[in-house]
Amino acid sequence: MSIISGKDLRKHYIAGETRVEALKGLNFTLEAGDFAAFVGPSGSGKTTLLSLIGCLDKPTGGLLEVCGIDVGKLDRKAGARFRGEHIGFVFQDFNLIPVLTVYENIEYPLMIVNPLPEDERKKRIMALLEEVGMTDQSHKYPDQLSGGQKQRAAVARALVTRPKLVLADEPTANLDHKTAYMILELMKKMRAETGTTFIFSTHDQKIIGEAERIFTLEDGELAGTSRTGGNANA
Amino acid sequence: MLKIFKMAVRNTHRYARRSLLIVSLIAVGVVFVQVYMAATNSYKNLIISQITDSMLGHIQVHKKGYLVSVENVPLNMNLTAEQTARAEAILKANPMVESYSTRIKLGGMISNFAETTNIRLAAIDPEEEFKTVPLLPSRVLEGTSSLKPGEALVPELLAKGMKLKTGDTVVLVATNKDGSVNGKQFTVGGIIETAPGPGGRDGYILLADAMELLRMDPPEVSEIAVRLKDFGKLEPAFNALMKAFMQEKTKDGKPVFEIHTWEKLSPFSAIAKMINMMTLMVKIMLVAIVLIGIMNVMIMSVYERTREIGTIAAIGTQPNTILAMFMAEGLCLGAAGVIAGNILSVAVIYGVRLMHVTFAFGMREGFVLTPAVNPVDFSIISAIVLAVAVFGSLQPAWKASRLEPVKALKSI
Numbered sequence: 001m002s003i004i005s006g007k008d009l010r011k012h013y014i015a016g017e018t019r020v021e022a023l024k025g026l027n028f029t030l031e032a033g034d035f036a037a038f039v040g041p042s043g044s045g046k047t048t049l050l051s052l053i054g055c056l057d058k059p060t061g062g063l064l065e066v067c068g069i070d071v072g073k074l075d076r077k078a079g080a081r082f083r084g085e086h087i088g089f090v091f092q093d094f095n096l097i098p099v100l101t102v103y104e105n106i107e108y109p110l111m112i113v114n115p116l117p118e119d120e121r122k123k124r125i126m127a128l129l130e131e132v133g134m135t136d137q138s139h140k141y142p143d144q145l146s147g148g149q150k151q152r153a154a155v156a157r158a159l160v161t162r163p164k165l166v167l168a169d170e171p172t173a174n175l176d177h178k179t180a181y182m183i184l185e186l187m188k189k190m191r192a193e194t195g196t197t198f199i200f201s202t203h204d205q206k207i208i209g210e211a212e213r214i215f216t217l218e219d220g221e222l223a224g225t226s227r228t229g230g231n232a233n234a
Numbered sequence: 235m236l237k238i239f240k241m242a243v244r245n246t247h248r249y250a251r252r253s254l255l256i257v258s259l260i261a262v263g264v265v266f267v268q269v270y271m272a273a274t275n276s277y278k279n280l281i282i283s284q285i286t287d288s289m290l291g292h293i294q295v296h297k298k299g300y301l302v303s304v305e306n307v308p309l310n311m312n313l314t315a316e317q318t319a320r321a322e323a324i325l326k327a328n329p330m331v332e333s334y335s336t337r338i339k340l341g342g343m344i345s346n347f348a349e350t351t352n353i354r355l356a357a358i359d360p361e362e363e364f365k366t367v368p369l370l371p372s373r374v375l376e377g378t379s380s381l382k383p384g385e386a387l388v389p390e391l392l393a394k395g396m397k398l399k400t401g402d403t404v405v406l407v408a409t410n411k412d413g414s415v416n417g418k419q420f421t422v423g424g425i426i427e428t429a430p431g432p433g434g435r436d437g438y439i440l441l442a443d444a445m446e447l448l449r450m451d452p453p454e455v456s457e458i459a460v461r462l463k464d465f466g467k468l469e470p471a472f473n474a475l476m477k478a479f480m481q482e483k484t485k486d487g488k489p490v491f492e493i494h495t496w497e498k499l500s501p502f503s504a505i506a507k508m509i510n511m512m513t514l515m516v517k518i519m520l521v522a523i524v525l526i527g528i529m530n531v532m533i534m535s536v537y538e539r540t541r542e543i544g545t546i547a548a549i550g551t552q553p554n555t556i557l558a559m560f561m562a563e564g565l566c567l568g569a570a571g572v573i574a575g576n577i578l579s580v581a582v583i584y585g586v587r588l589m590h591v592t593f594a595f596g597m598r599e600g601f602v603l604t605p606a607v608n609p610v611d612f613s614i615i616s617a618i619v620l621a622v623a624v625f626g627s628l629q630p631a632w633k634a635s636r637l638e639p640v641k642a643l644k645s646i
Contacts, residue, residue, distance in 0.1 A: 051640045054548065056548055056638075056639045056640040056643070057638070057639075057640040076553055077552060077553065080547065080550050080551065080552050080553065081550065081552070082550075083548060083549065083550040084549065084550020084551075085550070087550075088549075089545075089548050089549055091545070091643070095541070095542075095544075095545040095548075095643075097241075097542060097545070097546065098248065098542070099241055099244035099245055099247075099248055100241070100244075108546075108549070109549055109550060111237050112237065112238075112546075112551055112555055113549060113550040113551055113552075114550070157549070158549075161550075
């Protein structure tokens with residue numbers, strides 16, 4: 001079943017007097033439960049595409065359906081609601097909220113965005129902390145954590161609302177090899193357990209090697225797609 | 235909402251130095267305003283009580299048109315016995331009235347047989363008068379305030395000029411409303427302190443003596459001074475009395491009486507108004523301090539946390555929630571400033587009381603400034619600061635809530 005569908009998807013920016021064509025009519029689909037990567041050099045449009053899928057930005061042409069919704073038509077409030085209900089984000093720089101502990105960072109979406117009763121919230125967070133191996137670090141603030149720990153906390157935060165889709169923008173870029181593999185393993189495990197669709201934008205070969213589907217972008221166009229065995233189901 | 239405030243408090247701690255600075259600034263502003271208000275209120279209340287309790291009373295009732303000619307103390311504008319009785323009935327019927335005193339005001343001459351000069355006199359019934367203006371006896375510098383028939387209380391400055399002392403004999407001469415000049419011999423029963431304001435340089439004699447001096451029969455009254463049970467209820471009491479007195483009409487349908495509060499009768503009300511105006515200016519300065527301070531801090535905060543705003547927006551936080559987060563932060567800063575400022579204000583106000591600061595008013599010195607913590611003033615100032623803190627954070631909070639997540643996330 002298709003979870004994301006892009007038809008003639010276009011995005012352009014106006015930079016000063018120059019019109020920059022970031023995406024030039026992409027056609028693609030992603031299935032529920034995919035472990036997919038958008039790859040390509042810097043400026044190829046990976047992050048722009050991820051921003052459109054994540055409703056952080058709007059396409060300037062074509063159609064983009066995420067979870068059956070034409071996300072180009074969502075206004076600011078509806079977009080925020082859609083993100084809160086359906087999408088989890090993992091950022092290159094982790095982007096944890098510095099004034100909240102690990103526990104509170106993971107709790108945030110269930111407190112502010114999609115409120116749940118406290119006992120259910122706690123149960124879900126403790127289970128996720130266990131899954132990402134951060135139970136002992138739950139009381140710590142982000143500045144007391146290593147890069148790998150921060151990213152594990154960020155993954156837990158992305159998954160706590162049980163989203164249909166997790167978007168990860170260069171999630172291993174700021175991590176060393178060992179930690180990067182650990183994070184990937186964690187994501188694979190979570191995908192296997194929850195069936196959540198994981199989409200990465202990356203030029204990290206480790207992720208490319210683990211992805212089941214690879215979409216190669218070049219200069220705003222889809223240069224190729226491939227379906228690999230990856231190690232995602234391993 | 236609790237979580238939002240928890241985050242707001244932590245964010246204020248995050249920029250501890252900046253938060254401390256703005257909280258200190260607000261606290262100093264609050265202290266300045268609270269202490270200023272407490273001190274000026276103390277000054278104002280002391281002076282008002284001096285004026286009302288030693289001369290004017292809280293309210294005065296006259297025959298319609300008397301006040302316009304008050305400087306001439308016109309005897310042809312007196313209330314008749316019947317009108318006085320009607321006025322007294324109205325005053326007795328009002329439960330807010332503590333007491334009243336009927337007076338005959340007259341102008342005349344005083345002579346010590348060597349020299350003669352002008353004098354203004356208030357003829358009173360001491361019992362009624364001392365109930366209505368209870369500080370009057372304390373103004374008697376020499377002799378006794380209990381006037382006896384044939385005695386006069388002579389104003390201090392006049393006594394000094396004429397070298398009069400208690401027990402001396404003087405002659406008071408006055409022209410009655412028919413135009414005949416009459417004189418009567420009096421004994422100086424006491425020297426009365428001069429006070430600023432209308433009636434502050436008046437001498438006092440008994441009503442019966444004044445009637446004899448003026449050959450007044452039947453008795454008439456120039457004014458009725460009224461004391462209220464609660465000065466704080468001046469306005470409702472005045473309105474109730476005004477309504478009752480205005481129902482009293484002459485045959486041609488015009489009001490018989492006119493009624494005024496002390497404010498209309500004393501020039502100090504202008505000073506009191508000026509003090510109120512200055513208090514308003516001080517409050518405006520506080521508002522400016524809080525507004526600019528909070529706005530500055532919150533603008534900086536939004537600027538520095540743009541990426542964080544992008545993150546919370548990306549994970550689904552509604553724009554209104556982001557708005558609330560930043561407004562809560564401004565409110566927390568304002569609340570911290572208010573709490574610190576109010577605590578310091580109480581300390582400073584009690585400190586000033588302990589210092590026994592004195593001041594002079596008119597000829598009289600040694601008034602002790604006794605500022606007091608007024609819960610109403612504290613509540614009003616606190617509410618103003620909190621409201622301004624919220625208002626000051628509104629624009630930065632609005633900006634934060636309107637940030638495009640995709641642009642905010644790219645912010646460094």
